[in-house]
Amino acid sequence: MSLKVAVVVGNPKPASRTRKIAELLLEKLLDPGTFEAQVIDLADYTTEIFAWPSETMGALNAAVAESDLAIFASPTYKATYTGLLKAFLDRYPANGLAGVTAIPLHTGADFTHAMGPTFTLSPLLVELGATVPGRGFYLALSQMERVDEVLDAAVAEYAGNIRRVASLAGALRADIPAS
Amino acid sequence: MSLKVAVVVGNPKPASRTRKIAELLLEKLLDPGTFEAQVIDLADYTTEIFAWPSETMGALNAAVAESDLAIFASPTYKATYTGLLKAFLDRYPANGLAGVTAIPLHTGADFTHAMGPTFTLSPLLVELGATVPGRGFYLALSQMERVDEVLDAAVAEYAGNIRRVASLAGALRADIPAS
Amino acid sequence: MSLKVAVVVGNPKPASRTRKIAELLLEKLLDPGTFEAQVIDLADYTTEIFAWPSETMGALNAAVAESDLAIFASPTYKATYTGLLKAFLDRYPANGLAGVTAIPLHTGADFTHAMGPTFTLSPLLVELGATVPGRGFYLALSQMERVDEVLDAAVAEYAGNIRRVASLAGALRADIPAS
Amino acid sequence: MSLKVAVVVGNPKPASRTRKIAELLLEKLLDPGTFEAQVIDLADYTTEIFAWPSETMGALNAAVAESDLAIFASPTYKATYTGLLKAFLDRYPANGLAGVTAIPLHTGADFTHAMGPTFTLSPLLVELGATVPGRGFYLALSQMERVDEVLDAAVAEYAGNIRRVASLAGALRADIPAS
Numbered sequence: 184m185s186l187k188v189a190v191v192v193g194n195p196k197p198a199s200r201t202r203k204i205a206e207l208l209l210e211k212l213l214d215p216g217t218f219e220a221q222v223i224d225l226a227d228y229t230t231e232i233f234a235w236p237s238e239t240m241g242a243l244n245a246a247v248a249e250s251d252l253a254i255f256a257s258p259t260y261k262a263t264y265t266g267l268l269k270a271f272l273d274r275y276p277a278n279g280l281a282g283v284t285a286i287p288l289h290t291g292a293d294f295t296h297a298m299g300p301t302f303t304l305s306p307l308l309v310e311l312g313a314t315v316p317g318r319g320f321y322l323a324l325s326q327m328e329r330v331d332e333v334l335d336a337a338v339a340e341y342a343g344n345i346r347r348v349a350s351l352a353g354a355l356r357a358d359i360p361a362s
Numbered sequence: 363m364s365l366k367v368a369v370v371v372g373n374p375k376p377a378s379r380t381r382k383i384a385e386l387l388l389e390k391l392l393d394p395g396t397f398e399a400q401v402i403d404l405a406d407y408t409t410e411i412f413a414w415p416s417e418t419m420g421a422l423n424a425a426v427a428e429s430d431l432a433i434f435a436s437p438t439y440k441a442t443y444t445g446l447l448k449a450f451l452d453r454y455p456a457n458g459l460a461g462v463t464a465i466p467l468h469t470g471a472d473f474t475h476a477m478g479p480t481f482t483l484s485p486l487l488v489e490l491g492a493t494v495p496g497r498g499f500y501l502a503l504s505q506m507e508r509v510d511e512v513l514d515a516a517v518a519e520y521a522g523n524i525r526r527v528a529s530l531a532g533a534l535r536a537d538i539p540a541s
Numbered sequence: 542m543s544l545k546v547a548v549v550v551g552n553p554k555p556a557s558r559t560r561k562i563a564e565l566l567l568e569k570l571l572d573p574g575t576f577e578a579q580v581i582d583l584a585d586y587t588t589e590i591f592a593w594p595s596e597t598m599g600a601l602n603a604a605v606a607e608s609d610l611a612i613f614a615s616p617t618y619k620a621t622y623t624g625l626l627k628a629f630l631d632r633y634p635a636n637g638l639a640g641v642t643a644i645p646l647h648t649g650a651d652f653t654h655a656m657g658p659t660f661t662l663s664p665l666l667v668e669l670g671a672t673v674p675g676r677g678f679y680l681a682l683s684q685m686e687r688v689d690e691v692l693d694a695a696v697a698e699y700a701g702n703i704r705r706v707a708s709l710a711g712a713l714r715a716d717i718p719a720s
Numbered sequence: 721m722s723l724k725v726a727v728v729v730g731n732p733k734p735a736s737r738t739r740k741i742a743e744l745l746l747e748k749l750l751d752p753g754t755f756e757a758q759v760i761d762l763a764d765y766t767t768e769i770f771a772w773p774s775e776t777m778g779a780l781n782a783a784v785a786e787s788d789l790a791i792f793a794s795p796t797y798k799a800t801y802t803g804l805l806k807a808f809l810d811r812y813p814a815n816g817l818a819g820v821t822a823i824p825l826h827t828g829a830d831f832t833h834a835m836g837p838t839f840t841l842s843p844l845l846v847e848l849g850a851t852v853p854g855r856g857f858y859l860a861l862s863q864m865e866r867v868d869e870v871l872d873a874a875v876a877e878y879a880g881n882i883r884r885v886a887s888l889a890g891a892l893r894a895d896i897p898a899s
Contacts, residue, residue, distance in 0.1 A: 266628025
C-alpha cells in the first residue's frame with residue numbers, strides 16, 4: 184500500500200525556492216514508487232485561508248493530517264515561520280497532526296535565523312501531535328551552490344532517526360489502546 | 363536483542379515524584395523483557411555535573427546517547443526544565459542525541475506551565491538530534507489521583523506515533539548513507 | 542504632547558472579546574487625555590494582509606511602529622498567537638518595532654496555554670526590537686467574572702516596570718548616538 | 721542616589737570572554753558614577769548553586785533582584801543559555817525579577833545560534849517579570865575584531881528603547897497601586 188506524503192509551503196509567493204528545496208528533500212528521502220505526494224502551495228490559497236468553514240481548506244487540512252510524512256516549508260519571516268503557514272496550522276483541532284512525521288524546513292538569507300525551524304516551528308508541530316525526527320532543516324542562500332550536500336546530510340539524519348524509531352515499534356506493549 | 367532505555371531525572375531532590383511518574387510512563391509504554399532501563403537521578407550528581415572532564419558524567423551521557431528511548435523528566439522551574447537537567451544536556455556535542463527517541467516530561471503545581479515540555483524541552487531535545495514522538499507530557503499535581511488515566515492517554519499517543527513512524531522506515535531510499 | 546498608542550487585534554473574527562480585554566487593559570494603564578489610541582482589528586484586513594505592496598497595510602504598520610505603547614492581542618490558536626497576527630508582524634523590516642513598548646496579550650479557554658504570550662509572542666516582539674515590560678498577559682475564560690482584578694494586577698506590574706525603566710534613562714551615557 | 725547594576729555570568733569557566741563582553745556593554749551603556757555594579761561569575765559558585773537553602777546564593781539572588789539593570793550573559797550551549805545560568809534563575813520565586821531591566825547576552829562560535837538570547841533567554845527573563853529592552857545581544861567569535869562597533873550598535877538600540885519607555889512613565893494613571 185502506498186504511503187501518503189504532503190509538502191506544505193508557507194511562502195506567500197507561489198513556486199518559491201523554498202518549495203523547490205522541500206521537494207528535493209522529499210525526493211532524496213523516500214523511494215519513488217512507495218508514496219503519493221501532494222504539494223500544497225499556500226500562496227494559492229491566501230484569499231481562502233481565513234474563511235471558516237471552507238471546503239477547500241478543509242480538504243487540504245485533511246490531506247495533510249492523513250499523511251505519513253509531511254514537510255512544512257517556510258521562508259524565514261521575523262526569524263520564524265510565516266503567518267501564512269501558521270494560518271494553515273491554526274485550522275487544525277488540538278492534536279490534529281497526530282500520526283504524522285513532520286519535518287520543519289526554513290530557508291533564509293544567512294545563518295542568523297538558523298535556529299528557526301528547530302526552536303519555533305518544531306514545537307508548534309509537536310504541539311499538534313506530530314513526530315519530529317531530529318533537527319529542523321535550515322538552508323541559507325549562501326549554501327545554494329552546495330544544496331545537494333546539505334540536503335544529503337539532513338536526509339541521512341532523518342533516515343537514521345526514522346529507522347531507530349522503527350526498532351522501538353516491536354517493543355511497545357500489546358495492550359496499549361489506539362489513541 | 364534487548365533495547366536500551368534511559369530515564370533522566372532533573373530534580374535537584376532525589377527520588378522525586380517526577381521520577382516516579384517517568385518510571386510509570388515507561389512501564390506503560392514498553393513490553394517488560396524487551397529492554398534494559400537505566401534511571402539517572404541527577405540529584406545524585408550535583409557535585410559532579412559541572413566538572414569537565416568527568417568519567418562519571420561521561421559514562422552517564424554515553425548511556426543515554428546509546429539509548430533507543432529516553433524520558434527526560436523535570437519538575438517545572440520558572441515555567442521550564444531545571445538548570446540541573448540543562449547542565450546534563452549541555453555536556454553533549456552537537457547532535458549528541460541523534461537516534462534517540464526522546465519524551466519530554468514536566469510536572470507542575472497546576473496547568474499554568476503545561477506548555478513547558480512541548481515548547482521549551484522538546485526543541486532542546488530536537489536540537490540535540492533526538493526524535494520527539496508527539497506532545498510533551500505534563501502532569502499537574504491536581505491530576506495525581508487519576509495519574510493512570512492521564513498516563514494511559516499519553517502512552518496511546520506515543521505508541522500510535524511510533525507505529526506510524528515505523529511504517530515510513532520501509533519507504534526510505536536504500537541509497538541513503540548512515541549519518 | 543500626546544503619546545501614540547496602538548491596539549492590534551489578531552482575531553480573524555471582528556469585535557472579539559480579546560479586543561475588549563486589550564482595550565480594558567489600556568484604559569487601566571494610561572491616563573486618559575495623555576494619548577491618542579488607534580485600534581486595528583485585523584479581522585477587517587484579511588483580504589489585504591498578504592498583498593504586497595499595500596498602501597492600506599503600510600499605513601497600519603507605520604502607525605504601530607510610531608506608537609509609544611502597543612498592545613498585541615490574540616486569541617490562543619495552537620497554544621500560540623494567530624497566523625493573522627503573525628502575518629501583520631511579518632510585514633515589518635528587521636527591528637521594525639524599535640522604540641515601541643509592547644505588551645503581549647493572549648486569551649484562552651483555560652490555563653493550559655497560559656505560557657503563550659510570554660514564551661511565544663514576547664520573543665517575537667523582542668526580535669522586532671520592541672521593549673517587553675514584564676510577563677505577557679493571559680486571560681482564561683474562567684477568569685471573566687473577575688477580569689477587573691486580573692487586569693489590575695497586571696497593570697500594576699507593567700506600571701511598576703515602566704517606572705523602573707524610566708529611572709535608568711537619566712543614567713545613560715550622553716555620548717550614545719541615536720540608533 | 722546611585723543605581724544598582726548586576727552582571728551575571730553563566731559560564732562554568734571563570735573570567736570568560738563572555739564576562740568581558742558583558743562588562744564592556746555595561747561600560748558603554750551607563751554613565752560612570754551613576755551606578756554601583758556587582759559582577760557575579762557563577763563559575764565561582766558551582767559547588768553551592770544546588771544547595772537549598774544557601775545564604776551565599778540567597779544574597780546573590782537578592783542583589784540581582786534589587787538591581788535597576790542586569791545583564792545576563794552566557795556562552796551558547798546547545799543553542800541556548802547554560803544550565804548554570806538557569807540554575808541561578810531557578811532559585812527565584814515567581815516574578816522574582818520584577819522591576820529589573822534585563823539584557824540577555826549570548827556569545828557563540830558563529831551565527832548559527834544568534835537567535836538564542838532573543839528566543840530562549842529573553843522569554844525566561846520576561847517570565848521572571850523583568851523588562852527586556854529590545855533584541856537580545858549576540859556576539860560571534862568572528863566579530864571579535866570589531867566588537868566595539870557591534871556593541872555600539874546594540875547600546876544605541878537599548879538606550880533608544882529605554883528613553884522611549886521613560887516617556888511613557890508620565891502618562892501612567894496615578895491610581896495604579898504598587899504591584
